[in-house]
Amino acid sequence: MKRRRSMILTFARKEFLHILHDPRTLAIIFIMPVVQLIMFGYALRMEIQNVDLAVVDLARTPLSREIIEEFQGSKFFTVHGYSGKLSRIDALFKSRTARVVLIIPAELDRLFERTPAVGLQFLIDASDANAATLIKNYCNQVLVNFNQKHNRSASLPFEITSNILYNPDMKSTYFFVPGLIALLLIMVSALLTSISITREKETGTLEQILVSPVRPAHIVLGKVLPYVLMGLLIGTLILLLGFGVFHVPFRGSIVLLFFLTLLYIVTALSMGILISTITQTQQVAMMVAQLSTMLPTLFLSGFIFPIASMPVALQYLSYLVPARYYLLIVRGIILKGSTLANLVSPSAVLLGMSVILLLIAIRKFRMTMEG
Amino acid sequence: MNAIEVRDLKKRFGHIEALRGMNFQVREGELYGLIGPDGAGKTTLMRIICTLVMPDAGEVRVKGLDVRQQRTKIRSLLGYMPQRFSLYPDLTVEQNLHFFAELFQVPEAERRARLEMLYHFSRLGPFKNRPAANLSGGMKQKLALSCALIHTPQVLVLDEPTFGVDPVSRQEFWEILHSVQKEGTTILVSTAYMDEADECDRVGLCFQGRIVAEDTPANLKRRFSYPLYRVRGSNLFRLQEFFRSIPTVHSIQMFGDVLHVSFTRQPRAADWQAWQTQTGGGLQEWKTEAPSIEDVFLEVLEEEK
Known part of the structure; x- marks a missing residue:
């Protein structure tokens, strides 16, 4: 037993030396979270302001002007030029003078008096589909305000009053800080381990190790140990930055988060080991790791895009992405103060994934070793 | 054991x-x-x-x-x-x-x-x-x-x-x-x-x-039983061609800037003189040589083929 432990430590110590001997990579690993956090925190906003709006007012009455003023008064829109000609609309979009065009019908006043609903036409530039959806919502909102002023609000049986919980200001950083932990942990764990093991394949040192009486499991465990610690360090760094710079709250148990994060790291490491068993060079390992761990984490886990709005096939695929479960855990604990009882199912899935993957990884590693 | x-x-x-x-x-x-x-x-x-x-x-x-x-x-x-x-x-x-x-x-x-x-x-x-x-x-x-x-x-x-x-x-x-x-x-x-x-x-x-x-x-x-000479000349490739035409030559190998030529019968001094004139002075130097492992190896390979 003692011998086994010391052998794992031998490999861990050597791996630490490799990490320290490559300060550039080390710097990148610790600078990257900071840069990403800043980019996600400041640059990526889920709301749009000052949308350029052009109006084609075919009515030209006080009522139509009132509608236009309503848009002008909203912080979402900047009203640009009136145009009387429908034929010029295309040019407005192409020159990006407008992203949305409002067309007010000539018979506005007559319709307003006689019919329950007046049709106003909005033409929206959907070359950026997400923005288009937002713009459409903003247009609706402005019109709702306008209707209320004129007592024209459609009488609906229910009134919807929303109360935003856990992130009342809808700050995107609240959302991204936990997600970033999931992304960077995968990166450090899967990418770096697979690279570090294939590096030994490439240089032939693995063969040199193999002629020693050491057991494959000890090699693997020793090699991944430093990356577990690095993962935990990076996770802490992101949490601290999120807390200090973006005032992301921490409402749950840090101990619970620690243990579940450990599970996630083990899952990621196992994927890294698996990748190293099927690749021969660092280059290939890097690409496979990016394709099979980073991209799914970025796009299929619910980190940026909600899973519910994905095509069904991708939704099923997302069940295989460990980050999907970890995101539920980390967002739950940080933002909602979820307890283990609340997180039983994602934790169980993650536990299952980590155990199965680690066993397969060690087995496959032993098989490649003994080729 | x-x-x-x-x-x-x-x-x-x-x-x-x-x-x-x-x-x-x-x-x-x-x-x-x-x-x-x-x-x-x-x-x-x-x-x-x-x-x-x-x-x-x-x-x-x-x-x-x-x-x-x-x-x-x-x-x-x-x-x-x-x-x-x-x-x-x-x-x-x-x-x-x-x-x-x-x-x-x-x-x-x-x-x-x-x-x-x-x-x-x-x-x-x-x-x-x-x-x-x-x-x-x-x-x-x-x-x-x-x-x-x-x-x-x-x-x-x-x-x-x-x-x-x-x-x-x-x-x-x-x-x-x-x-x-x-x-x-x-x-x-x-x-x-x-x-x-x-x-x-x-x-x-x-x-x-x-x-x-x-x-x-x-x-x-010791297995290499043929008399072996180390030969130098102005144009090794031409020399190689030349020795190939000599019936008593057993094998020719090129080693960098010299040829190793072995014979089925020990050549006499007169033979060398004659060869030198026949090559127009292209053959410049010849010396008996102890066989190296490489000679043996190439010999064994010839036999294998």
Whole structure:
């Protein structure tokens, strides 16, 4: 037993030396979270302001002007030029003078008096589909305000009053800080381990190790140990930055988060080991790791895009992405103060994934070793 | 008991038959050299002996232990130095040595003395804090050898250890091997440099997955019974053509800037005079030459074909 432990430590110590001997990579690993956090925190906003709006007012009455003023008064829109000609609309979009065009019908006043609903036409530039959806919502909102002023609000049986919980200001950083932990942990764990093991394949040192009486499991465990610690360090760094710079709250148990994060790291490491068993060079390992761990984490886990709005096939695929479960855990604990009882199912899935993957990884590693 | 015992060893990789029934033994305490061109199966053989590759058929025993069943035991008494430099370039000389000492579980107490001895052998002591990447080719090989020797193995397997190393370092390397042998270690070494065969106790000529000849270097050379001359001239290619047309010529080999020409009948001085005039002075110099291992090897290959 003692011998086994010391052998794992031998490999861990050597791996630490490799990490320290490559300060550039080390710097990148610790600078990257900071840069990403800043980019996600400041640059990526889920709301749009000052949308350029052009109006084609075919009515030209006080009522139509009132509608236009309503848009002008909203912080979402900047009203640009009136145009009387429908034929010029295309040019407005192409020159990006407008992203949305409002067309007010000539018979506005007559319709307003006689019919329950007046049709106003909005033409929206959907070359950026997400923005288009937002713009459409903003247009609706402005019109709702306008209707209320004129007592024209459609009488609906229910009134919807929303109360935003856990992130009342809808700050995107609240959302991204936990997600970033999931992304960077995968990166450090899967990418770096697979690279570090294939590096030994490439240089032939693995063969040199193999002629020693050491057991494959000890090699693997020793090699991944430093990356577990690095993962935990990076996770802490992101949490601290999120807390200090973006005032992301921490409402749950840090101990619970620690243990579940450990599970996630083990899952990621196992994927890294698996990748190293099927690749021969660092280059290939890097690409496979990016394709099979980073991209799914970025796009299929619910980190940026909600899973519910994905095509069904991708939704099923997302069940295989460990980050999907970890995101539920980390967002739950940080933002909602979820307890283990609340997180039983994602934790169980993650536990299952980590155990199965680690066993397969060690087995496959032993098989490649003994080729 | 032989230190290494190989019987009817066969191994194929897909369509390539790397070993086709190889037989040889390395005696206890012997320095045995495997010589042969690339692709002869030397590396595969060594990897099987080191338990890195499983044989398809045949029997391989190291110190009486079966490579199929007793891998772990074999690994602990074996030292292996692969063909390619396989140490950690970013670790220093000392860190590399310490890592391998731990890997082979060299007890703390012995480690210091062993390191001192290896530093002395290899003269790497003054460079112990230098990263392996910054060592010269010869020093790298000596470090790799030291790492393979750190646990005082009973059998040492070296795959072309002097490949690409300058002649002075090569000589030094062989001196180290001789002193390791004196400690009682059995050594199996492969080389592509034929002249290094003379450093070995016995030599096996390896060709197309078989040992085609095996003996002490002196006995091997004695097999070459034809009178051999070393010939120089202004145009070697033309000279080669010329000797091909002489009926008593047995073989012609080009070695750098000289030809080795062997004859089925000892040529007389008059013959040489005549040849010189026939080549119009192109033939400039001729001298009897003792056959080298390379001559023997090429001869054996001719017979094989």
